Amino acid sequence: MTSTKTMLTLAVATAAIVAAAPAAAQVSGIATAAPDSAILSAKAFGAANTQIATTYKAQLDQATAKQTALTTQIRTILDTNKDGQISQEEYQASQVATNPLSGRVKAAETAGQPAIDQLRAPAVKAQAYAIEQVALKYDAALQAVVRAKNVNIVLSPNAIQYAPPTVDITKDVIAELDRQTPSVPIAAPANWQPSQDTVTLLQQYRQAVYMQEMRRAQGAQAGPAPAAGTTPPATAPRAPTGR
Incomplete structure (x- = not known):
């Protein structure tokens, strides 16, 4: 499993790359997701x-x-x-x-x-x-959503200054988590x-x-x-x- 901490670190690094990319590339194939919110929800x-x-x-x-x-x-x-x-x-x-x-x-x-x-x-x-x-x-659910939505880059929401609401795929990841894993042992x-x-x-x-x-x-x-x-x-x- 990719840890939340690692994921956030990579997200910040990726944000710098995206900022330097052409404007068209900044919209197509880019999404945000909050691992902690998805897991706890x-x-x-x-x-x-x-x-x-x-x-x-x-x-x-x-x-x-x-x-x-x-x-x-x-x-x-x-x-x-x-x-x-x-x-x-x-x-x-x-x-x-x-x-x-x-x-x-x-x-x-x-x-x-x-x-x-x-x-x-x-x-x-x-x-x-x-x-x-x-x-x-989480990773399996995220990858399923990424494939379904043709996403190339997933950022942490706090790694960017602005994005339209449609960019956030957290709810989609939650739905996929619910589908793949309806229950867990305690x-x-x-x-x-x-x-x-x-x-x-x-x-x-x-x-x-x-x-x-x-x-x-x-x-x-x-x-x-x-x-x-x-x-x-x-x-x-x-x-x-x-x-």
Whole structure:
């Protein structure tokens, strides 16, 4: 599999060549595709997430309960005026290293976070394995789209300054991924470790999920800022370390 990192590096190099080419060559046979978006948007990955949520429901529910308790504890620490809300001033005050509140928050996290991470670990590993299995199928899907559309050069979207929407073939690659690979396993071999590219993709996905949940939470109740250093919720646990 061509790694996402390698693909992006080649895309930047290719962009320089394209910029020096005649104007006609800059349109014909050139497309853009986002490997990370294609992999994380594939139906196989979505189905794997559903399976993981069911398989590890007990552990994830326990992790969620512990995370909620930890978050409540931290919010209590930060709510210095005891009005049930975390104001921007209270949150900013906790970020000052010399503020005793900062030490209390870190102590609470140090005491509570390891158990949460341990409960989430099997689900995190399964999710990383699913991502890697989808990623292994990306090149074949891309090549199929390239042949079907007579594409000669595929660039990363961020490697060019402008291109019309029709140049982007990411959705086509996703559709081909879905056709070729409708599902992937989630049970990783005992000694399996994710590649660094897999870890990067998993972190990117979980950060997106975390931000989405934060926006949803802020919409549901106005005001409170997240506690300093708190870990994303059960749907966005920390990624495993790559090899």
